[in-house]
Amino acid sequence: MSETRLQSFCRSPVVWPLAGILLLVLVNLVHDRSTAFLQVTVTDGHLYGTLVDILNQGSRCMLVALGMTLVIAVSGVDLSVGSLMAVGAAVAAVLLAREAHSVALAMTAALAATALAGLASGLLVTWVRVQPIVATLILMVVGRGVAQLITDGNVIIIQRAGFEFLGNGYLLGLPFSTVLVVALYLGAQVVLRRSAAGLFIEAAGDNETASRFAGLAVGRVKCLAYMTSGLCAGLAGLLAASNIRAADTLRGGENMELDAIFAVVVGGTALTGGRFSLLGSLVGALLLQTLTVTMYNLGVPPAVAPVPKALLIIGVCLLQSEKSRRWLGGLWSARKAA
Amino acid sequence: MKASIRRRLPLLVTAGTFVVLFVTAGIMYDGFFSSRVFVNLFTDTASTGVAAVGMTLVIFSGGIDLSVGAVIGFTSILMATLVEKHGVHPAVAATAALALGAGLGAFMGMLIQVFRQPPFLVTLAGMFLARGGAWWISTESTEIKHPLLVGLSGFAWEPGGGLRLPTTALVLVAALAAGYVLAHHTRFGRNLLAIGGNEQSALLMGLPVAATKIWVYTLNGACAALAGLVAVIYSGSGNPSQGIGLELDAIAVVVIGGTLLSGGRGHMLGTLFGILIFGTIQSALLFDGRLGSAWLRIVVGLLLLGFILLQRLMLGRADRRS
Numbered sequence: 001m002s003e004t005r006l007q008s009f010c011r012s013p014v015v016w017p018l019a020g021i022l023l024l025v026l027v028n029l030v031h032d033r034s035t036a037f038l039q040v041t042v043t044d045g046h047l048y049g050t051l052v053d054i055l056n057q058g059s060r061c062m063l064v065a066l067g068m069t070l071v072i073a074v075s076g077v078d079l080s081v082g083s084l085m086a087v088g089a090a091v092a093a094v095l096l097a098r099e100a101h102s103v104a105l106a107m108t109a110a111l112a113a114t115a116l117a118g119l120a121s122g123l124l125v126t127w128v129r130v131q132p133i134v135a136t137l138i139l140m141v142v143g144r145g146v147a148q149l150i151t152d153g154n155v156i157i158i159q160r161a162g163f164e165f166l167g168n169g170y171l172l173g174l175p176f177s178t179v180l181v182v183a184l185y186l187g188a189q190v191v192l193r194r195s196a197a198g199l200f201i202e203a204a205g206d207n208e209t210a211s212r213f214a215g216l217a218v219g220r221v222k223c224l225a226y227m228t229s230g231l232c233a234g235l236a237g238l239l240a241a242s243n244i245r246a247a248d249t250l251r252g253g254e255n256m257e258l259d260a261i262f263a264v265v266v267g268g269t270a271l272t273g274g275r276f277s278l279l280g281s282l283v284g285a286l287l288l289q290t291l292t293v294t295m296y297n298l299g300v301p302p303a304v305a306p307v308p309k310a311l312l313i314i315g316v317c318l319l320q321s322e323k324s325r326r327w328l329g330g331l332w333s334a335r336k337a338a
Numbered sequence: 339m340k341a342s343i344r345r346r347l348p349l350l351v352t353a354g355t356f357v358v359l360f361v362t363a364g365i366m367y368d369g370f371f372s373s374r375v376f377v378n379l380f381t382d383t384a385s386t387g388v389a390a391v392g393m394t395l396v397i398f399s400g401g402i403d404l405s406v407g408a409v410i411g412f413t414s415i416l417m418a419t420l421v422e423k424h425g426v427h428p429a430v431a432a433t434a435a436l437a438l439g440a441g442l443g444a445f446m447g448m449l450i451q452v453f454r455q456p457p458f459l460v461t462l463a464g465m466f467l468a469r470g471g472a473w474w475i476s477t478e479s480t481e482i483k484h485p486l487l488v489g490l491s492g493f494a495w496e497p498g499g500g501l502r503l504p505t506t507a508l509v510l511v512a513a514l515a516a517g518y519v520l521a522h523h524t525r526f527g528r529n530l531l532a533i534g535g536n537e538q539s540a541l542l543m544g545l546p547v548a549a550t551k552i553w554v555y556t557l558n559g560a561c562a563a564l565a566g567l568v569a570v571i572y573s574g575s576g577n578p579s580q581g582i583g584l585e586l587d588a589i590a591v592v593v594i595g596g597t598l599l600s601g602g603r604g605h606m607l608g609t610l611f612g613i614l615i616f617g618t619i620q621s622a623l624l625f626d627g628r629l630g631s632a633w634l635r636i637v638v639g640l641l642l643l644g645f646i647l648l649q650r651l652m653l654g655r656a657d658r659r660s
Contacts, residue, residue, distance in 0.1 A: 141636075314449065
């Protein structure tokens with residue numbers, strides 16, 4: 001029996017987070033008793049509205065989730081992304097404070113620094129054979145310290161027109177950061193799925209020993225995954241700094257690691273590694289941002305925001321666990337038999 | 339004889355590192371060599387130390403708990419709010435806080451054991467839950483004015499010889515002693531190490547793996563809550579932001595103490611020396627005064643890295659030999 005298009009769509013990893021977003025939008029509509037949440041207006045050729053705002057503010061998490069997906073696919077995890085965002089922002093801010101340095105130079109230096117940090121995690125994991133959690137935990141702590149050291153613990157204000165465009169500009173009516181993330185996603189999709197690179201990543205994460213015997217340079221693949229994650233985190237740090245026109249090394253990128261891991265898990269990539277879905281992670285990140293906006297809309301104070309997030313994460317993990325699946329499956333077949 | 343030295347090598351390295359660090363700091367800074375500074379190594383790290391005792395047990399079993407810092411913050415503000423704003427007796431509030439910490443630990447242990455979720459993810463979610471809960475209670479810190487708690491803050495046991503041991507140092511020493519007995523002289527402690535060494539073998543040997551794992555997270559939750567109480571007594575206030583990043587300090591202390599992060603091997607005495615090393619670095623940075631708090635993070639991170647490299651080196655050699 002061949003699968004219908006509907007059946008294959010239902011099994012796609014994007015369905016669940018998409019359903020979650022629709023549910024949250026519905027909650028907002030019912031709460032507001034108006035369609036204000038969905039309204040998108042055009043002013044000066046730019047799109048405005050809550051949905052556009054979600055796309056704009058969610059772009060950083062989407063970007064970090066892209067890199068995190070690759071790391072989780074090679075059965076690792078990267079806890080350093082939040083700190084690396086701060087490092088990227090700090091390096092760029094310090095360089096941009098001098099007029100002599102161009103925006104391009106500052107951004108290149110920032111991205112090089114975070115990619116190097118990612119490579120360090122990768123080497124710790126593959127060469128020294130430290131568990132990924134611990135290796136990236138070290139980078140997380142040292143990274144935050146280094147970022148504070150770079151800026152002397154101060155919040156540095158950035159005032160450069162070219163740099164501000166990154167997080168506040170518009171392209172084709174859409175926020176530039178969103179366009180950038182979508183372009184990066186499409187580029188990654190082409191590189192990973194049109195070449196053997198995606199297959200290498202899945203193989204390395206699924207069965208390391210077998211991949212090594214098949215002649216795959218597993219260490220190199222893993223290192224590249226961690227480097228990509230560092231690069232994505234650095235770029236997200238630049239987007240964040242550009243968005244608020246300042247580099248905050250103490251709180252910039254705070255809790256981003258859990259947000260990104262959550263986006264990846266919700267998007268259907270298992271924490272055990274192997275098969276991955278970049279699109280799923282993007283939609284997962286959007287779900288998280290929609291949840292945040294919904295909580296503001298419902299009047300939940302920002303300080304309490306971690307609680308519902310944590311509950312959602314636990315809920316999703318439980319739903320994905322084998323035990324509850326078997327249990328739910330049992331209910332399903334029992335009803336069929338009856 | 340030689341084998342026993344080799345088995346104790348991580349512990350000896352840690353103890354040696356502490357002596358070298360303490361002597362170096364003593365030579366560099368005037369007034370570092372004093373009983374007051376030494377006792378302060380315990381007093382200033384009491385909160386981290388108590389959390390590290392629980393963390394040692396969790397890491398013995400091959401797990402990890404990232405929620406301890408947040409539980410400390412939650413306990414701290416819960417205690418202050420109950421006592422100062424609702425007039426609850428401190429003993430009752432402390433019992434409630436310990437029970438809540440243990441409850442969260444048990445919940446996380448259950449998710450880890452029954453639903454087979456990775457410990458870092460479950461405890462990361464637990465961290466959000468506890469920190470969000472703490473900020474929910476209050477975003478502002480609250481001063482403690484209850485006479486009993488103020489009395490405990492000011493209390494110090496003076497065994498003579500000019501020594502003054504404040505409450506927080508006494509709690510840390512008691513926690514370490516209890517942890518030592520539990521880890522190395524009870525069936526529970528041996529089960530933990532067996533599970534950390536090889537969970538499958540432990541299961542086949544008929545050890546109560548599920549119960550032990552849930553219990554160790556429960557115990558660690560209670561330990562974190564106790565660390566929160568210590569923080570309240572030490573700082574004289576309840577602060578929901580207390581203990582941010584403390585989980586890493588606790589893990590670092592355990593690893594510096596020679597306990598294997600993958601579980602199955604380690605010693606509570608190592609954790610004692612880990613606490614002393616951590617305290618020495620903290621005090622030295624304080625004595626120096628030129629270096630900011632950012633350096634504490636960097637030094638602890640690098641020290642952690644150094645000890646992990648050392649472990650790999652020694653493990654690699656042991657593997658080759660066998």
